[in-house]
Amino acid sequence: MDFLKDKKILLIICGGIAAYKSLELIRLFRKSGATVKTILTNNAKKFITPLSVASLSQEKVYSDLFDHNNEAEMDHISLSRWSDLILIAPATANTISKLSNGLADDLASTVVLASDKNIFLVPAMNVRMWEHDSNKKNVKKLQEFGYQLIGPEIGDMACGEFGEGKMSEPINIINYFIKYFKNIKKHYKYKALVTAGPTHEYIDPVRYVTNKSSGKQGYEIAKSLSKNGFDTTLISGPTNLDPIKGINIINVNSAKEMFDATLNNLPVDVAIFSAAVADWKIKNFNNKKIKKSNNINLTLEKNIDILSHVSKHNSLRPKMVIGFAAETDNLIENSKKKLNDKNCDWIIANDVSDTSIGFESDFNEVTIFYKNKKFEKISKIKKSLLSDNIVERIISELN
Numbered sequence: 001m002d003f004l005k006d007k008k009i010l011l012i013i014c015g016g017i018a019a020y021k022s023l024e025l026i027r028l029f030r031k032s033g034a035t036v037k038t039i040l041t042n043n044a045k046k047f048i049t050p051l052s053v054a055s056l057s058q059e060k061v062y063s064d065l066f067d068h069n070n071e072a073e074m075d076h077i078s079l080s081r082w083s084d085l086i087l088i089a090p091a092t093a094n095t096i097s098k099l100s101n102g103l104a105d106d107l108a109s110t111v112v113l114a115s116d117k118n119i120f121l122v123p124a125m126n127v128r129m130w131e132h133d134s135n136k137k138n139v140k141k142l143q144e145f146g147y148q149l150i151g152p153e154i155g156d157m158a159c160g161e162f163g164e165g166k167m168s169e170p171i172n173i174i175n176y177f178i179k180y181f182k183n184i185k186k187h188y189k190y191k192a193l194v195t196a197g198p199t200h201e202y203i204d205p206v207r208y209v210t211n212k213s214s215g216k217q218g219y220e221i222a223k224s225l226s227k228n229g230f231d232t233t234l235i236s237g238p239t240n241l242d243p244i245k246g247i248n249i250i251n252v253n254s255a256k257e258m259f260d261a262t263l264n265n266l267p268v269d270v271a272i273f274s275a276a277v278a279d280w281k282i283k284n285f286n287n288k289k290i291k292k293s294n295n296i297n298l299t300l301e302k303n304i305d306i307l308s309h310v311s312k313h314n315s316l317r318p319k320m321v322i323g324f325a326a327e328t329d330n331l332i333e334n335s336k337k338k339l340n341d342k343n344c345d346w347i348i349a350n351d352v353s354d355t356s357i358g359f360e361s362d363f364n365e366v367t368i369f370y371k372n373k374k375f376e377k378i379s380k381i382k383k384s385l386l387s388d389n390i391v392e393r394i395i396s397e398l399n
């Protein structure tokens with residue numbers, strides 16, 4: 001099967017002796033039907049020439065961050081947007097260090113920092129550099145960001161030493177990606193539903209009560225699911241976020257609308273309830289604007305709990321039901337209680353008393369509570385990368 005056919009690979013080549021292997025890598029990608037656009041770092045150009053890369057890839061080679069020709073036709077953002085994934089091969093200790101610290105001082109590092117795509121590193125360096133504590137720390141940090149490692153392998157090195165740090169062979173890298181895209185394809189059989197954002201419970205045509213929520217985490221989860229091949233429906237309360245290509249988005253206002261839309265889109269294999277649904281609605285909605293001169297007393301009544309309804313449903317319960325919990329105190333007890341009371345498989349809890357994460361932020365720090373009573377904390381991480389991490393866990397659970 002042609003799992004690499006029409007795939008778009010953005011290959012970053014760094015300056016190491018192993019850079020010559022990337023030429024073979026480009027050849028093999030192209031032979032498998034993939035398109036490869038390449039960024040060469042300045043040091044990479046000391047090992048291989050842009051001309052050989054352009055000849056093999058049959059594509060323009062990018063290198064300079066401030067090249068006005070590039071910026072006009074394919075800037076650093078567009079390069080990442082264009083790609084299905086970013087592959088850094090060879091990834092040198094220097095580039096690994098820069099990326100782990102968020103440096104953006106050349107085209108390669110700027111593209112990576114500005115990307116929300118899956119990023120793969122193929123390290124290549126001397127064994128002592130690979131084993132150095134600072135390099136180990138940097139690699140670990142990148143893995144926590146969600147970057148995936150291919151290799152390095154153990155063997156004889158160009159410097160004459162033997163050990164771990166050798167760049168994986170191009171054919172092994174190709175096989176890795178065949179498996180990767182094959183897995184993504186496999187998940188097409190799965191359907192996912194995500195609720196996101198707040199709900200608005202109207203008092204009259206212009207006023208409403210709501211919950212604090214940007215919807216970012218739910219949108220990112222929907223994006224990660226879709227990226228991994230899930231047929232994804234996103235039921236979104238009012239947010240300022242852009243619609244996501246390839247995802248079926250249903251916009252709703254109130255909890256009742258979110259509930260109806262959820263039921264209309266079952267059955268699914270996995271449902272993730274990240275919406276901050278308002279717990280109460282206004283009992284007597286006024287269809288005319290209430291004048292300020294009036295005294296008003298609002299009578300509230302409970303909204304239906306969408307998550308509980310679905311997770312306790314006899315016939316419609318998805319294989320996996322994941323709830324969120326926003327807590328300001330007693331996170332562990334409250335989350336465990338929600339897990340049981342709402343019959344969830346997992347509860348993903350965040351401490352919303354810390355205002356530097358959660359809500360409007362692009363970062364989140366969560367604890368996942370599992371049915372088997374274990375729980376796991378995921379330290380502060382970008383919402384997009386946290387979503388990839390969550391979706392990886394969902395995939396291994398479903399499989």
Ligand code: CTP
Pocket residue numbers: 195255273274275276277278279303304305306307308322323324325326327338
């Ligand atoms: N939820 C839901 N429908 C509701 C209320 C909540 O589907 N009417 C879901 C949320 O999407 C989330 C989970 O239930 O996945 C927990 O929501 P949270 O607001 O943390 O808890 P509540 O159940 O509202 O309880 P409390 O406000 O007392 O913490």
